Amino acid sequence: MKIYPTDQLYEEMAFIAYHFHWTNAELMSLEHAERRRWCREISAINRQLNGESANPFEIG
Incomplete structure (x- = not known):
């Protein structure tokens, strides 16, 4: 069983x-996949909302 990194868990939760x-x-x-x-x-x-592209490499 793989343990999920605690720091990453708290970042997602926050x-x-x-x-x-x-x-x-x-x-x-929440399951890990659902939280992600x-x-x-x-x-x-x-x-x-910020008017940004979904793909940061896409030129708008």
């Missing part, structure tokens, strides 16, 4: 909690 105001219990109940997916979705929303 990122989601900051944007969605979810509780620690709600965040801890929420991080990607929040990042996509932030890029869209």
Whole structure:
């Protein structure tokens, strides 16, 4: 069984909690893949709101 790095876990949890105001219990109940997916979705929303390209190498 692979152990998930604690620092990365806290970074993901802080990122989601900051944007969605979810509780620690709600965040801890998420599977790793689901938590990572929420991080990607929040990042996509932030890029869209900032007028940034989804692909940082894409010239707009």
